[in-house]
Amino acid sequence: MNGYLPILFIFLVATFIGAAIIVLSTLLSRKNWTPIKLMPYECGMDPIGSARRRFPVRFFVIGMLFIVFDIELIFLFPWATIYDKLMIFGFVEMLIFVLVLLVGLVYVWKKGALEWQ
Amino acid sequence: MIPIPEVDLGGILPALVLCVGGLIVMVAGSFIPKRAVAFSAIVSLVAVLVAFAVNSPLRMMNRQAFSGLISLDPYSWFCNVLLLIAAGITVLTSVRYLTDDGQELYEYFALLLFATAGMMFMVSANHILVIFIGLETLSISVYVLAGLMPTSPKSREAGLKYLILGGFSSAIFLYGAAFLYGVAGSLSLPAIAKVLQTGAGGKTALVGMGLLLVGFSFKVAAVPFHMWTPDVYEGAPTPLTGYMSVAVKAAAFAVFVRVFFAALGPLQVDWTQILWVLAVLTMVLGNVAALVQNNIKRMLAYSSIAHAGYLIVGMVAGKEAGTSAMLYYLLAYTFTNLGAFGVVALVGRKGEANVMLDDYRGLAASNPVLALAMSIFLFSLAGIPPTAGFMGKFTIFYAAVKAGYIWLVIIGVLTSAVSVFYYFRVVMKMYMEVPEKTPAALQFGPAMILALGIAAVGVMYIGIFPTTYLDLATESVKTLF
Numbered sequence: 001m002n003g004y005l006p007i008l009f010i011f012l013v014a015t016f017i018g019a020a021i022i023v024l025s026t027l028l029s030r031k032n033w034t035p036i037k038l039m040p041y042e043c044g045m046d047p048i049g050s051a052r053r054r055f056p057v058r059f060f061v062i063g064m065l066f067i068v069f070d071i072e073l074i075f076l077f078p079w080a081t082i083y084d085k086l087m088i089f090g091f092v093e094m095l096i097f098v099l100v101l102l103v104g105l106v107y108v109w110k111k112g113a114l115e116w117q
Numbered sequence: 118m119i120p121i122p123e124v125d126l127g128g129i130l131p132a133l134v135l136c137v138g139g140l141i142v143m144v145a146g147s148f149i150p151k152r153a154v155a156f157s158a159i160v161s162l163v164a165v166l167v168a169f170a171v172n173s174p175l176r177m178m179n180r181q182a183f184s185g186l187i188s189l190d191p192y193s194w195f196c197n198v199l200l201l202i203a204a205g206i207t208v209l210t211s212v213r214y215l216t217d218d219g220q221e222l223y224e225y226f227a228l229l230l231f232a233t234a235g236m237m238f239m240v241s242a243n244h245i246l247v248i249f250i251g252l253e254t255l256s257i258s259v260y261v262l263a264g265l266m267p268t269s270p271k272s273r274e275a276g277l278k279y280l281i282l283g284g285f286s287s288a289i290f291l292y293g294a295a296f297l298y299g300v301a302g303s304l305s306l307p308a309i310a311k312v313l314q315t316g317a318g319g320k321t322a323l324v325g326m327g328l329l330l331v332g333f334s335f336k337v338a339a340v341p342f343h344m345w346t347p348d349v350y351e352g353a354p355t356p357l358t359g360y361m362s363v364a365v366k367a368a369a370f371a372v373f374v375r376v377f378f379a380a381l382g383p384l385q386v387d388w389t390q391i392l393w394v395l396a397v398l399t400m401v402l403g404n405v406a407a408l409v410q411n412n413i414k415r416m417l418a419y420s421s422i423a424h425a426g427y428l429i430v431g432m433v434a435g436k437e438a439g440t441s442a443m444l445y446y447l448l449a450y451t452f453t454n455l456g457a458f459g460v461v462a463l464v465g466r467k468g469e470a471n472v473m474l475d476d477y478r479g480l481a482a483s484n485p486v487l488a489l490a491m492s493i494f495l496f497s498l499a500g501i502p503p504t505a506g507f508m509g510k511f512t513i514f515y516a517a518v519k520a521g522y523i524w525l526v527i528i529g530v531l532t533s534a535v536s537v538f539y540y541f542r543v544v545m546k547m548y549m550e551v552p553e554k555t556p557a558a559l560q561f562g563p564a565m566i567l568a569l570g571i572a573a574v575g576v577m578y579i580g581i582f583p584t585t586y587l588d589l590a591t592e593s594v595k596t597l598f
Contacts, residue, residue: 100140104143110148
């Protein structure tokens with residue numbers, strides 16, 4: 001049972017921090033409500049109205065680009081920690097990897113995927 | 118110091134060349150305002166030829182690279198040659214199709230090269246995860262290619278259908294791989310074989326084998342996992358349909374054979390029984406369903422299902438005779454089917470307006486050479502001597518008889534007799550019937566003429582002089598056993 005004591009502790013601390021943030025921000029913040037601010041949050045869309053409305057899905061292209069570069073980071077971080085041991089081999093390998101990603105970026109850029117009209 | 122595994126780029130150089138070619142197409146295509154398709158086609162052809170050249174040393178190798186992940190052997194060499202021939206002919210047949218409606222869809226070639234590179238990784242893989250990566254590289258490229266035509270709703274439907282069913286089959290494949298990992302503690306093909314040889318695994322190994330079998334059956338379009346084939350083949354751009362029915366099938370069969378003989382060899386008694394049933398179902402359903410089709414693309418789709426059935430007969434026959442017959446058959450099928458789909462793309466004209474069987478009426482009168490070429494391809498598909506298709510069927514059925522599967526061969530020959538009807542119906546329409554109104558003249562491009570010429574000469578040549586190619590196939594499968 002002793003082993004669970006730290007977990008209980010974390011639970012308490014987390015509850016305290018969460019409660020403190022909410023209470024403090026209610027007490028200290030300046031209240032300047034506008035109708036838009038009072039709307040329920042729905043990813044930037046109007047929450048009231050027909051659910052079958054058409055909307056542009058441009059965001060998915062940005063989302064895909066984000067994933068691509070996110071995965072690049074997943075590779076880059078472990079690589080960076082052992083870079084001094086991998087030496088020139090690791091450098092060249094990563095260079096090729098980034099170059100391939102760059103080609104993809106150039107392609108979508110040329111195709112106009114980054115322009116948000 | 119971290120041990121860096123030995124890097125042996127020489128072995129995977131053919132696939133790398135194709136990847137670089139694809140990257141060049143992607144970048145250069147977006148900077149060239151006009152004639153991007155023509156430029157991309159030339160780059161792709163050069164990449165395929167260079168890959169062909171750097172592939173040849175593989176024939177003499179028999180070793181493993183990348184700590185046993187990739188095996189460089191004559192089997193990989195033969196399959197790579199097959200895939201490169203398919204890619205090269207497809208590039209040639211696609212040029213006209215892609216420029217027809219004024220859109221410069223140069224991405225087609227980049228995706229085609231990436232798909233071929235994925236297949237080449239797949240066929241030379243020695244580890245199930247590498248196979249899976251190759252499979253996904255190939256599949257994702259082909260999903261996009263199938264849905265590429267922006268103005269055709271059918272193409273979009275084909276892309277989506279293929280994506281969903283292909284995703285399912287990949288998941289089933291991975292699930293099977295997970296079971297095998299549970300049994301063997303490794304996904305390397307020789308390691309799995311070693312564990313299975315001791316008789317370990319029992320039911321779990323059988324479940325893993327069954328799931329892998331389902332995954333592969335989806336990819337090669339064997340009944341009852343063929344549902345997607347007619348719709349996807351009909352909707353996809355015609356030259357690509359030829360590529361899918363040849364290269365994707367060849368790569369899937371090549372891996373099927375390697376995994377089932379090199380890793381699951383100890384379970385051969387079990388999977389042979391299942392494949393026996395699959396072969397019969399596939400041959401019967403493919404050929405019978407093709408009888409009632411009016412659309413030539415659907416007809417050829419069912420015919421390609423039937424051909425998967427004949428190829429499975431080769432797997433049932435097993436060992437060197439069966440598998441080498443499969444390789445020869447795949448080579449014959451590559452030339453034949455790409456040629457047939459090339460003609461379908463050509464006769465289909467702009468926007469695939471003429472893809473019904475009736476559109477072939479009177480073709481012999483207006484374009485005698487084209488009708489002759491189509492007849493050669495159809496004869497080869499039906500297995501009439503002296504074409505390559507005849508030798509392919511002969512060697513496969515011969516191997517099966519030798520292995521003692523008399524009934525399987527009897528069913529195979531009977532269904533193949535049925536197939537003669539629907540292939541000859543097209544020939545009859547071309548030579549005996551007259552069209553109601555004269556259709557617009559066909560527009561031949563030099564690339565299409567070259568592609569059809571290569572295909573027709575290939576079909577006749579390896580049909581009349583099969584010995585060299587049969588020996589090559591036999592030599593190639595030796596390292597598998």
